[in-house]
Amino acid sequence: MASRIALGLGLALLLTSTAFAAPETKIVSYEVDGMKVVGTLVTPEGDPAPVVLLFHGFGGSRDELEIPSVGKGIFTYTADKLAAEGIASLRIDFRNSGESDGEFPDTTYSGQIADGLAALDFVKTLDSVEADNIGIIGWSQGGLVASAVxxxxxxxxxxxxxAAVADPKQTFDTLLTPEKVQAGLTTGDTPLELPMPWGFSLFLKQGYFEEIATTKPTEEIAAYKGALFVAEGTKDEAVAYGGGQLFIDAHEGEEEHFVRDMDHSFNVFTDTTTLDEMLESTLAFMKPHLGK
Structure with a gap:
């Protein structure tokens, strides 16, 4: 009897350790126009997994804003949730951000879109992911990039x-003032200082401001034939509420519109309740399309 109990306990421990095995996390990179793009690849244990690309926001980096109550970035937190569902993820620093090559003042939408498109090609070369089961999550400006990719x-x-940018002109007129956006069109290669509402400054060159008027995220998403999940908050202080509906109206196909009383950071400075609800809804929507 004792040996049977021991065998049973051993089997239970084996099953438990297999079910909750830690995912593999490693730093990877690829090149775009001779510049290095750095990312964090998280893969669950086992067979090749579906993969989701994570695109960070304006002035951010791949781990994204730290959640005070958890001590990890929102995208790190998201990657953990994805891995727990058997889904791999790649979160990247766009060029000119984080650990990738370049300097932030040289940031442009077109450059970030090129990085995102190259990320699709990169993950297709990996043995640890399923090249035909790819998804994207884009936050804020990363959502603008995701719509184009x-x-x-x-x-x-x-x-x-x-909380994706649907109308760059409206967003940056509000965030920076129309006068600052207009001034950016005359700065050339001299970076313009942009005092941000959050108590710090960023610097950008003219190329960024030229693309504010010409980049049309809703037209980009109109060309997309896949399934679309859109989340926005009624208390968003950075991207005006209503942009999510613009994406929904432009897109034809399966979609879900998630609206809550949340700010641009999904209320994480209070707790993770709203973020967790949004993540749960996002995953529930994404999983069937990723074969999970």
Missing amino acids: AGRSNVPKVTALW
Whole structure:
């Protein structure tokens, strides 16, 4: 009897350790126009897994804003949730951000879109992921990038836009003032200082401001044939409420519109309740399209 109990306990421990095995996390990189793009690849243990690309926001980096109550970035937190569902993730620093090559003042939408498109090509080369089961999550400006990557490639099976920039001109007129946006069109290669509402300054060159008027995220998403999840908050202080509906109206196909009383950071400075609800809804929508 004792040996049977021991055998049973051993089997239970084996099953438990297999079910909750820690995912593999490693730093990876690829090149775009001779510059290095750095990312964090998280893969669950086992067979090749579906993969979701995570695109960070304006002035951010791949781990994203730290959640005070958890001590990890929102995208690190998201990657953990994805791995727990058997889904791999790649979160990247766009060029000119984080650990990737370049300097932030040289940031442009077109450059970040190129980095996102190259990320699609990069993950297709990995043995640890399923090249035909790719999704995207883009937050804020990363949502603008995600709309273009999805629409231009039509590779992702499913795309999630969190508090995404639908109208760059409206967003940056509000965030920076119309006068600052207009001044940016005359700065040339001299970076313009941009005092941010959050108590710090960023610097950008003219190329960024020229693309504010010409970049049309809703037109990009209109070309996308995959499934679309859109989340927005009624208390968003950075991206005006209503942009999510613009994406929904532009897109044809399966979609879900998630609206809550949340700020641009999903209320994480209070707790993770709203973020967890949004993540749960995002994953529930994405999983069937990723074969999970």
